[in-house]
Amino acid sequence: MASKIFTGDMPEMMENILSNLRNEHYSLYSCALVNRHWCKISIPILWSDPFSFNKLPNFISRYFSFLNDDEKTVLRECGSIGTIISNTLFPYAKFLKVLDLLLFVCKVQLWVESLCTDPLRQVGKEIVNLLLKLFIKSGATLSNLRTYINFTIKPEIFYLLGKNETFFSRLQDVSVEGVSSESNMDGAIMLLRILAENATNICSLSLNTLNSIHAQPINEVFASIIKPQQHIRRIILNYQLNLHSIVSALESQCKSLQEIKIFKCDCSDEFRILMDCENLKVFRAIYSADRILLRILSTSICKLTILEISSNQFDASNVIQILERSGSLLQRLKLESSLEVISQSSLLETLTNFCPNITYLYISSIKFSTQLPRLIQGLQRLQFLTLKWIRDENERANVIKKRVIRLAKLLPSTLRYLEWKALRSNPHNDDLLNNCNAPLGKLLIHVDFGKKKLSETLIKFHVRKKTLRYVNVTSTDLNLVKDFEGYVIHVPYEKLVVHC
Template identity: 40%
Template sequence: MASKMLMGDMPELMENILKHLNNEIYSLYSCVLVNRHWCKMSIPILWQDPFSIIRKSSFIPIYFSSLGEDEKLVIKECLKEFGINMEFSKPLFDYARFLKILNIYLLEQKVKGWFEWMRLKLDNPFLLHYDLRTTPLITLTVKLFLESGAILHEFGLYNSEFLKFELEIFRSLEQNEKFFSRLQYLSLNIISNFSIENIAKLLIVLAKNTTKINTLRLVFHSDESKLIHTLSPALIRFIKSQEQLRKFIFDGDDGPTEFYGIISALESQKNSLQEVTLEDCVFSEEFEILNNCKNLETLRILDCDTELLKILDYNISTLEISHYDVLIIIQILEKTGILLQRLKIKTAIVIWEESLLLKALKSFCPNIIYLYIKDIGLSTQLLELIGNLQKLQFFSLGYAYYTSKEERKIQVMQFAKILPSTLQYLDIALGIPGTLLDSFIDILLDHCNAPLKKLLISSVSLNNEKNSKSLIRYCTRIRTLNCVGIVRYYELDYDIRNELKNMLHWYHIDILLLIVKCN
């Protein structure tokens, strides 16, 4: 029967289904145990991104087992120096060949985690700690990936203590051109103690072997302009070698003042570039080149120089901005106008500036469908703005002003009633838990008629029977909700947690457990 099911298109269909479980580790493990065919389809998915996902480090020796005999001997000698004796069994699959996503920093963290786990397992307090003598554990693993036939889709290099891109690694890079041939995402976090010449060599190899990068992320952890100047020829060559760069991220960290043509090189990508993120950058005429990118849709400007903000045209639909000067933000909103659909503002707003900001949003940006705003009060102006945004679908609010209890109650009721019928996603977990909206969640939910599909809320809001029952009443009254995200879910009272879980499951509503929520 099983053989008949696997005839025709069934294997291909099953493979496509299993690919959608790439982040469901336990589900994939279960699939591995079904039969030989499912195992062969599930294993490559499980091993394409082993370092990014939440997973114990115990799988690391499986890679060591795939090394050649000479490399295994090096690993054994390295571990023996730390009092760890290990024998390697023959692996069932060529696991290294399945790798598609590699971040050197995360690889190091997994190897380090496994090493420390071995120390604890052996329960020997005299065993030495992980240090630079364990470099072969990293370099030989990277070499294994290069020589296994793996073809990467994503690659990240960040603050590597142990991997200095030794000569042996470069030989493997040059001999295995397919390793980067399908690379789509590249992240380089460059610090001053890197071997800059080797990073330049890496960029030359990349420019030669891949032209399909769609996302490039550059982070310079140094304020030395010499660092950027040294790498600029290789970076310019690499950027110009790409055929369809769509997303560019530049984090200046300490704010470089010179870019030596790196930003200007984006001229070669003006027809494909769709999204740009600039963080900790100061003014440079090079950034004016972004005004030539006619397909640019998304712009994120985080903690950048005021002069830089002024030179951009902002013919975009998505804007994220973090800046201390609200008046500058207002000028940008006026430039973007009716084109703006998605807006995220991170700034410290004082009361008089809040009024100006809300007035600008109402006047210039009526087509917003996504709005994220923090540190703001439920003022009459905010309510007018929400009522004016007739296309609003996603709203994240961080309410931060203390008013009298009675006044807050009235504000929350008005806020609930004004939420538009287009709204599908409401996040009210941005504020400080236990203070502002939390006391009136029952008022909010009992008066809300918006057909929400997703609601994000803090555990403090639900940690009493009155508020938790109001959520159930909302689910009964408005039958559109399919997901509730609860920040610090496990801080809920045990009985309330169980009652919520049972009731939400009854309505087929998923619970998203947000232990820590970062914004």
């Protein structure tokens, strides 16, 4: 069996194995050097998303050998760049699967600037259009597309896209970004219309329109993309002011929709179509009209596995109805309120009684009541916990201390990640760590005083549990990290934080 794999007699199995290295470019490149069979499998995977490489894109010149004579003439008019044409072994352009137009244009311009002492922006635009033309004509079929029109696409590109239906035919993940200027508006709409005609197997669709001037025409053509789809599973809407046409189009996807994310959108009762999304499993509402959305969702028939609500304020009663219906299916929950304390008594009781299988829990703006330790005690599968609690000034310090110690002792043996912060003063960091038996591997903690003592506590916890490796400490004391160097690794917050 092993000999068959290494000699290439089982190419399908080898392709599946090497596909797992898709994001590990150096490892995939090493596999391409093993033998001829591995090379034939590795190179198409390596070149499926070349513009995501975090290095100078010198590979761009590899594409030039596939240009026709007229295109090479145009390239030579770009100056010294036009002379960089080398022979290649593979039809690299045909392997393209992922195209992020914004990243693509930036990488081309970066490459041009690395070669020209006085680069002209027009040179980069010319090469972008030549490469787009090559990708389409080569027979490439995209699976992932992010559109962001910040350059002028030549009419011949749209003509080729209209003739070559296969280029967009296998698209599964599409992200439509805002248009950078009025001059690019027509090109953006034309591109989206071609998408609507040729891409009918999209599973994930995202719309992000920052400029309200361009929002409405983009929204309408975006809706035309939604309607012919066979099975959209995920929809993401960011910064939308008028969702009427999009929401109306989503009605055709009620049976297939599994995930909805709405970020800073102007929502209305039109979202009542959510009531019919029986297969909806993931719902995220982030600083949108949460009261409306939650009221609608609370009366729907769906049962969620992931619920994320971030808002200035929201109605806990609607959340409770969603939790009760989702019950043991719920695995990840984030409830974040930035302006008011979360109404917690009935909410925590519902979580304790109905949702025992949560593996990720994020709660902010919550008081440290006696119910909180009881909830944690019941979550025996919890792996990720974020608590941003508010100290009740009416509670005595020794009472809060006892509750913190009790919670620390009840943290389950499955817990690997903890983010701990009191939104006012927090003198209980040491009480938490000294009594915690959970095998934490990652810890994010806030310090406002007692810095030296915390360093000692961190070191003791590391020595005692032998599991803690990565820490982020939010503190104004820049010397604090030096106190526990050699024991745990301090990591920037954005690299250590785990999102819902």
